[in-house]
Amino acid sequence: MPVITYREALNQALAEEMERDDTVFLMGEEVAEYDGAYKVSKGLLERFGDRRVVDSPISELGFAGLGVGAAMVGLRPVIEFMTFNFAFLALDQVINSAAKMHYMSGGQLSLPMVFRGPSGAALQLSAQHSQAAETWYVHAPGVKLVTPGTPADAKGLLKAAIRDEDPVAFMEGELLYNVKGEVPDPEEGDFVIPLGVADVKRKGADVSIITHGKMVHVALQAAGKLEKEDVDVEVLDLRSLRPLDVDAILETVRKTNRVVYLEEGWPYAGIGAQIVSLIQEEAFDYLDAPVIRVTQADVPMPYAKNLEQAAKPDAARVIQACNRVLYRD
Amino acid sequence: MPVITYREALNQALAEEMERDDTVFLMGEEVAEYDGAYKVSKGLLERFGDRRVVDSPISELGFAGLGVGAAMVGLRPVIEFMTFNFAFLALDQVINSAAKMHYMSGGQLSLPMVFRGPSGAALQLSAQHSQAAETWYVHAPGVKLVTPGTPADAKGLLKAAIRDEDPVAFMEGELLYNVKGEVPDPEEGDFVIPLGVADVKRKGADVSIITHGKMVHVALQAAGKLEKEDVDVEVLDLRSLRPLDVDAILETVRKTNRVVYLEEGWPYAGIGAQIVSLIQEEAFDYLDAPVIRVTQADVPMPYAKNLEQAAKPDAARVIQACNRVLYRD
Amino acid sequence: MAETMAETRKKGAEGPDAGLDGFDREQLHRFLREMLLYRRFEEKAEEAYAIGKIGGFCHLHIGQEAVALGFIGPLREDDYVITAYRDHTQALAKGVEPGPVLAELYGRKDGVSGGKGGSMHVFDVEKGFMGGHGIVGAQIPLAVGMGWAIRYREEDRVCVCFLGDAAVNQGALHESMNMAAIWELPVIFVVENNEYGMGTAFSRVSAVPVLERGEGYGIPTHSVDGQNILETWTFVEELVQEVRDGGGPQYVEARTYRFKGHSMSDPVSGTYRSKDEVEGKKEEADPIALLREKLFEAELLTQEELEELDEEVRAVVDEAADFADDSPFPEPEELYTHVYSEINEHGRLFLDSRDR
Amino acid sequence: MAETMAETRKKGAEGPDAGLDGFDREQLHRFLREMLLYRRFEEKAEEAYAIGKIGGFCHLHIGQEAVALGFIGPLREDDYVITAYRDHTQALAKGVEPGPVLAELYGRKDGVSGGKGGSMHVFDVEKGFMGGHGIVGAQIPLAVGMGWAIRYREEDRVCVCFLGDAAVNQGALHESMNMAAIWELPVIFVVENNEYGMGTAFSRVSAVPVLERGEGYGIPTHSVDGQNILETWTFVEELVQEVRDGGGPQYVEARTYRFKGHSMSDPVSGTYRSKDEVEGKKEEADPIALLREKLFEAELLTQEELEELDEEVRAVVDEAADFADDSPFPEPEELYTHVYSEINEHGRLFLDSRDR
């Protein structure tokens, strides 16, 4: 299989879906002439023209709403937020318009659209530019949420998100764009990964690290190190947070009986809180130890290199957590 | 003790704090000439004048930001959102400015301010006007969150929130404004309830209902009914969600070993998810049954009376949940 | 309904028999009938609210009927209309059936939005009535999105976006006007200036008048007497054609007045406006009375005809009320329908662990 | 620094010895020295970024020095300045010490913001420099809040709010201009029009020029050549006095140009602007070169003096670099400080269950 970057995988997905369906268009800041702030849309303007690849003004609320309005009448907008940190300005259109209009209209209106862009921290971007946004998009029903961690998942899930009949928040990561991985050759046919299917990124028997998004790589790193200590770690990547693959979660819990939830974001009402709560509701008797969450420190992201490193969840903390649920400390 | 309404309690708190400190001012839509959409600020314009009780344009992002800016230079703004449903438009100023500026400035700036207004559902206000906003305000560190359920708590906590040196989100409820209760007579001195102290609203031994905000009343209703079935229910009202009274939570868990979390909002990454996750992390061995959460149905709030009733958490569902954790079903 | 009105105007007609301002008798009567229908419909809603058949917020359009008729009547059925929560009469003007609208207000199964939206969220996509939105200003970017789609598909539709005077202060208008201007979208921003946002006079929350607030975007601005249906209709008819022909976005102030309280739970007058002010407006600026008197004067309407028209519309409204009354509440299963259009094959979408 | 500059202007001076445009020799040299300092400071930052001493985003102000000096120099120390992420030279202009600013960029303990903010979040409250904000447009309502506080306390301060041309399209500006207008707040909105927002020419995201975008609020609008320090300073000096005297809010376009890439990670030129365009601007519109040539022409500056000034500022910058280099990284405990100003007596504020 060809090895490409996460960035190229997203670019392929966009190109293929725009090729397939004329109602798909991409709008956002710097997506056209500049090829995207992170070059995800490289070459798309040239290929599809400025009717379908559109530079927006810096008006997050406005162009997010424009996307919702266009979806109301049958287009399939892909709205790029340069990062989700800037999308707090647009959240009203996501939560009050996109998430509710199908319901409020009694099913008359569908909103097939994608809100995408990087979420979470990169390197030393400081407090306002380093926030994992999942919780803000998943709490209210009506929007779906996808968080791919690998090139293959990025491509397969973005194609599925664009084809989905509902609004989908699609969260990427600055630190993921250069990650390389195998992605099926477009020649071999349409590669789509359905929403709602978690993926066991590593089989293991002793303890399960459940995670999503870019933390998948931290989980695998930790698993590798623990292997040297003869701890056999299973890594379950949720990939999609709504719909949520509850069966896969329960399965790994029943298998290892010990769970660590790893996420990039903050703990309070984070994704981990939901998963832990769900596990103890539905697999209480299978737990040999309380589930431990590894998250960002409960502080705004500091700029200083040493503080930022300390704030972020890392392999060391994950290993520590695994040891705790294994009562190895 | 005098019995007054929740609305009057808030009004007293505002008046007393404005009397005490000239830097406190109230700004929001309809707060002045109209006495507030829900009459919470009744009479304040007359008493304090239009310098300190200010009708704002319908510009949530703008006047929330104005409040933050005024706090940056030492005023103590009380920003009223007519309801928190409209504050999605202002969330960027809460999360990216208010919650982070003390940190980003290395402690140079403090932001002593309150964002207040009703949160959650009233009666048949439909999807866009019936959302419990807690999760959106508590997930990111930097803001404190208070959710009083009774007149006394409303008064004591609002006074504490106004005096707090940090931004505090203060969530009330349309359905609470007319609730009556005993509140200490102002003549008997300053009545302030510190943030971070939960309150046992009902002592019990068999099962604990932990909750916050207006659901306190639903919990007490359920407890009353269960009493007739000789089930002795303890009701713990968190009152403040950040700071969170973890000791009180663990205490009731250790006491009854059976817990139901009741909240008005949605389940996914809700407050209950956090509390359940925290309980199993810190009191795992004290649980005789998994904690069950009672929440709003995971759907936008429907308008139709019968559907709205079905969507909301109610005493019947709480009783059912209590029976389940008691293995009485 | 709406589109026939748009079509039947007899431009040719002239001379004394022509009627008034280029509208023939039939058309003038239809105008009167329409506005009477809106008025009676709202009065019925008021009545129903009083006895608890309608819950939640209910915002009446009484006094502003000519704005609904004047800005929507001249449209084609395939044009789009989007508005805020004060949406009943605008829906009727776009051709939505009164019965299903009232049933929606009652929260019944046969409501246009299946009883899930209510008074603030009337939708009829078939008729190009795109809702009923409750967040002040939120409909504006949505309108721009529809305008974008029209251009994207190279259609000749137009999108009319209503907003209140107080909504002018939302950043959403600023961002939307700019986007509509740079992409030359066929969107008509109609500011229904009834002088107040809830209890706040526009003059207290803006340093300049509504019309002036439309400047600075490169979009033509206009102001029209929204209580005068003939002036409004004529103006809109031409403006819509201009936009259809590629004239780009327009910003229009419709000067009007609200005769009732902001919503059913608000007082008609109070600290924010005097009883006299309201009574005076009702006296001098009732769009229905103004047209009626014109027609009497021009001898284009008799008392009998007027009463007939009123009888007609009252019958329509009573029928609508019967329709709404007869409609059952939504089935309990409806709680979980229409949250998502697509229930994915895999994974869980509803996390409340309730049985359904 | 800033306030002395504001004060020392010798209005009286006239005739050939007077200097230029009413500025005396000393003042003109100080202008040149200031702008050279900004330039050398940014060059040092560029250098430090290249070798990894500065991380994350770093936005240089090179080419726009006269805007910083011209709009901030005339202010009093107790006036407020707030801006976006392109904030280094504006901080220097407000009198913030170069050492602590550079230390902040290095993420060190002695940085103005304790190393927690970084390049985009320079704060020095003592000096009235209120940051350093990273969300485009978010500083605008904050400025209005400071203006509100000034009026609330009946002070005669002013608040200068910088925003970029692209920020003009944010709804925050609309809401802020309106609030400033209705309450007549002492806020000067300065649009630093460097023609681009990142890689997008303003003309592609606005149907009308920056100046016109300020219309429709009842706020006076102005445009000034931001590359000409003498014109800018003179204009601002008068405008600030007017605002101090109760003139209310002002909207000013400062026409300028960015000589470097949007941030250190962006190219200087590319698809969005040609190398020739940039080179041409550097040739004709370098604010420092323009002043220098004027002074040479008027024989108010010698080559020696120029080199002396440059030596001086280079020394200041090298000192700042040493200061930054010598400053340690923040203590690990700092991770949890300054999240809250008040650690409440009861309850848990940090929910990450980490030991601290």
Ligand SMILES: Cc1ncc(C[n+]2csc(CCOP(=O)(O)OP(=O)(O)O)c2C)c(N)n1
């Ligand atoms: C964002 C937002 N803020 C506040 C409200 C509450 N609210 C509903 S209508 C209204 C007044 C709007 O007045 P205007 O725009 O003039 O429309 P009108 O009611 O006069 O038709 C307010 C403040 C809301 N629904 N949404």
Ligand SMILES: Cc1ncc(C[n+]2csc(CCOP(=O)(O)OP(=O)(O)O)c2C)c(N)n1
């Ligand atoms: C709300 C928001 N959207 C997008 C960004 C990303 N971004 C940072 S600077 C910038 C361009 C701003 O240009 P302009 O306002 O002209 O200021 P300049 O950089 O030219 O000084 C963008 C898009 C952001 N920081 N905040």
Ligand SMILES: [Mg+2]
């Ligand atoms: Mg109005």
Ligand SMILES: [Mg+2]
């Ligand atoms: Mg710019």
